[in-house]
Amino acid sequence: MIRSKLPDVGTTIFTVMSRLAADYKAVNLGQGFPDFDPDPVLMDLVTQAMKAGHNQYPYMPGAAPLRQAIADKVQAVYGHAYDPETEITVTSGATQALMATVLAAVNAGDEVIVIEPCFDSYLPAIRLAGGTAVPVPMRPPTATDPYYRIDWQRVRDAITPKTRLLMLNFPHNPTGAVLGEDDLDALESIVRDTGVLLVSDEVYEHIVFDGRPHNSLSRRPLLAEHAFVISSFGKTYHATGWKVGYCCAPRQLSLELRKVHQFMVFTVTSPMQFALAEYMRNPQPYLELPAFYQAKRDRLMDGLRTTRFKPLPSPGTFFMLADYSAISDKPEADFARWLTEVHGVAVIPLSAFYQRPDAPDSDHGLVRFCFAKRDETLDLALEKLGSI
Numbered sequence: 001m002i003r004s005k006l007p008d009v010g011t012t013i014f015t016v017m018s019r020l021a022a023d024y025k026a027v028n029l030g031q032g033f034p035d036f037d038p039d040p041v042l043m044d045l046v047t048q049a050m051k052a053g054h055n056q057y058p059y060m061p062g063a064a065p066l067r068q069a070i071a072d073k074v075q076a077v078y079g080h081a082y083d084p085e086t087e088i089t090v091t092s093g094a095t096q097a098l099m100a101t102v103l104a105a106v107n108a109g110d111e112v113i114v115i116e117p118c119f120d121s122y123l124p125a126i127r128l129a130g131g132t133a134v135p136v137p138m139r140p141p142t143a144t145d146p147y148y149r150i151d152w153q154r155v156r157d158a159i160t161p162k163t164r165l166l167m168l169n170f171p172h173n174p175t176g177a178v179l180g181e182d183d184l185d186a187l188e189s190i191v192r193d194t195g196v197l198l199v200s201d202e203v204y205e206h207i208v209f210d211g212r213p214h215n216s217l218s219r220r221p222l223l224a225e226h227a228f229v230i231s232s233f234g235k236t237y238h239a240t241g242w243k244v245g246y247c248c249a250p251r252q253l254s255l256e257l258r259k260v261h262q263f264m265v266f267t268v269t270s271p272m273q274f275a276l277a278e279y280m281r282n283p284q285p286y287l288e289l290p291a292f293y294q295a296k297r298d299r300l301m302d303g304l305r306t307t308r309f310k311p312l313p314s315p316g317t318f319f320m321l322a323d324y325s326a327i328s329d330k331p332e333a334d335f336a337r338w339l340t341e342v343h344g345v346a347v348i349p350l351s352a353f354y355q356r357p358d359a360p361d362s363d364h365g366l367v368r369f370c371f372a373k374r375d376e377t378l379d380l381a382l383e384k385l386g387s388i
């Protein structure tokens with residue numbers, strides 16, 4: 001027998017709900033992946049890269065043309081110049097960037113602040129590094145303010161001499177919350193006072209709606225100096241199964257990240273990297289992404305408003321929370337299961353994004369819908385939900 005390093009971790013709720021969706025032939029609005037393919041142009045570029053001989057180990061931190069393309073994009077969109085040679089690392093999706101970052105930065109006994117609800121890979125990464133997660137809850141919507149927000153005073157209060165990292169994720173999965181200029185101001189003031197290091201998971205950087213800009217931490221020099229900024233091509237180019245992402249961080253931070261990265265995966269699948277580098281020459285696909293997903297958000301939002309669900313606003317990501325209190329008083333996980341088995345629509349309980357999913361204060365009567373789906377899929381789900 002081995003002594004488990006992650007004794008509380010079972011199969012993730014995303015896998016459980018996807019399996020349940022398959023068993024019950026339910027429409028899967030649970031796990032966050034598109035049910036459509038990437039641009040055929042991008043897929044053809046992968047074939048071309050293979051035929052051009054890009055089939056052996058690429059350079060450890062990532063193929064040079066891709067790191068250059070990432071540097072050019074970040075410079076063009078957020079105005080920060082990362083050196084592709086020393087400050088940009090291509091990773092096996094954002095998940096591996098997150099794990100490598102936490103393993104590189106966190107030592108036994110360190111504290112890591114996470115904002116709850118939070119993406120499910122953060123807590124196990126902190127645990128594997130020997131650190132302790134310190135959850136800071138987001139401020140939920142109120143009658144006068146419909147958005148989830150960070151309570152910066154609570155973040156500030158949570159910082160101790162043991163704090164090694166503050167992990168942020170905006171646009172935020174699962175609430176859809178985005179950062180405003182005032183959030184960057186508040187964060188800047190915390191960083192100035194405490195010097196805390198930041199991990200900024202920005203995988204939904206190109207999915208921000210209603211004409212808002214994405215406030216990447218790399219927009220502010222002081223924040224960029226203290227941050228590992230992580231993104232994923234899976235979300236931007238509808239290719240979650242390719243598992244290609246990246247991390248931008250100042251030289252010293254990238255140096256430590258790469259030490260871990262090279263022994264986790266050494267490097268990332270070669271033809272995808274060369275294809276993505278070529279595809280990124282054209283900014284149009286990511287510039288058009290907000291409008292593409294905003295139409296789907298509005299389709300789901302308008303549809304849910306005709307049902308007994310009460311959708312919450314979604315300013316970013318491809319997720320939307322909805323209140324089901326008019327339908328049931330079941331706990332979230334039971335409700336999600338019931339919805340899949342009885343009504344044929346799979347969703348994710350919000351409680352899954354809390355450190356203690358079974359605790360009563362992790363249950364808010366909310367479930368998460370993913371709208372990265374074909375319009376037919378969304379319409380079929382809405383038809384089923386409308387019958388409840």
Ligand SMILES: Cc1ncc(COP(=O)(O)O)c(C=O)c1O
Nearest residue numbers: 032093094095119173232234245
């Ligand atoms: C907030 C967040 N971070 C990271 C990831 C993982 O990204 P990747 O598939 O590139 O590993 C996801 C995927 O759902 C996510 O929602």
